[in-house]
């Protein structure tokens with residue numbers, strides 16, 4: 001018999017861990033949350049800098065398709081907490097959301113801080129205990145959690161544990177992927193952590209990089225080759241950087257570009273710099289005599305190409321080719337770029353790879369460590385930007401938190417899908 005109330009330890013205070021804490025606490029379980037940083041939710045706060053994209057309003061089928069090979073797994077989490085539930089949850093915290101023109105869902109004020117503040121207030125009021133500056137190191141020989149703390153190493157034993165340690169992007173915000181070693185030591189299968197929603201290197205000339213780094217290229221159509229070999233095109237905006245390209249359009253293609261480079265080496269993409277005009281029109285317009293006008297002026301007037309777009313053309317064509325209207329027109333409509341490599345995971349928006357799905361059960365419990373559950377970006381799924389990342393982190397956190405609560409409290413009536421605790425397990 002337990003002499004204390006059941007207790008769940010959550011390790012990692014990002015969206016997934018906080019949601020797991022909320023779910024376990026709502027089930028009446030004592031909850032202690034540990035994080036290596038001085039405060040929780042740092043990546044969530046950064047996500048709010050450019051406008052917090054909480055979720056997406058598109059229909060369910062389209063939504064789950066964003067998770068690619070993992071769509072069926074994520075769909076199960078979304079059964080517990082989908083985009084509508086997420087919006088209702090935010091509303092209950094006093095944050096109304098709206099659907100942008102692209103279908104993306106944002107808080108009215110676009111910010112993460114008010115939502116996080118209200119959430120932490122509610123979590124604290126509900127009795128969740130926060131333990132900051134506790135860096136999880138793994139397990140000791142007795143199966144207790146080991147934490148490095150300013151005062152030395154701390155040992156924690158709980159009835160159930162949720163690991164929500166994030167991926168490896170932006171490590172300065174807390175998630176550095178160091179957990180891989182501890183999980184690997186227990187024989188847990190982890191797919192290598194890779195950049196997702198990331199930029200790519202391109203060998204710009206020094207002149208182009210210096211002159212145009214930071215400039216958006218828009219509107220532009222990006223064409224790339226999909227995994228099945230078909231070409232796909234998407235219109236949007238990308239940004240030139242000193243090392244290559246980044247921005248939403250590049251992120252949308254990033255998983256396939258990354259995998260293509262991994263399989264075959266540098267890969268080619270093409271840009272249509274004038275999406276609104278067809279080749280015949282540009283060809284005809286550029287063939288008009290240029291008279292005394294400079295080539296730049298001619299390009300601007302006849303084809304609407306100037307600034308960074310003209311710079312891209314000069315990167316791709318020789319001085320001679322630049323004076324050939326046919327060659328110019330063809331390159332404006334299909335400018336080839338060789339993408340060399342993905343930027344490091346530390347610079348990416350999110351992380352692919354992580355704890356493999358065959359290492360966990362449907363309740364997100366590690367098969368090799370009964371009573372320990374995983375949630376969020378540390379699991380082996382990826383998704384494009386658009387609110388899909390946060391939605392899956394929240395939803396998996398909820399699933400793991402509920403399951404951990406059920407595990408820690410065998411007498412509580414179980415919901416279907418909750419794991420069954422073994423008859424004899426170590427008590428605290």
Ligand SMILES: Cc1cc2nc3c(=O)[nH]c(=O)nc-3n(C[C@H](O)[C@H](O)[C@H](O)COP(=O)(O)OP(=O)(O)OC[C@H]3O[C@@H](n4cnc5c(N)ncnc54)[C@H](O)[C@@H]3O)c2cc1C
Nearest residue numbers: 012014015016036047053135136166174175376377387390
């Ligand atoms: C710049 C940027 C903008 C983004 N914008 C959006 C957006 O608009 N919409 C969207 O859907 N997604 C966005 N994302 C992605 C989103 O923020 C993440 O997918 C999400 O935060 C992952 O949640 P998580 O809880 O799994 O991990 P995290 O948020 O990374 O949290 C993990 C926590 O675990 C802690 N931790 C890690 N290791 C240890 C350890 N050993 N011991 C103790 N604690 C540890 C960390 O300190 C951290 O607090 C953005 C990401 C970035 C970088």
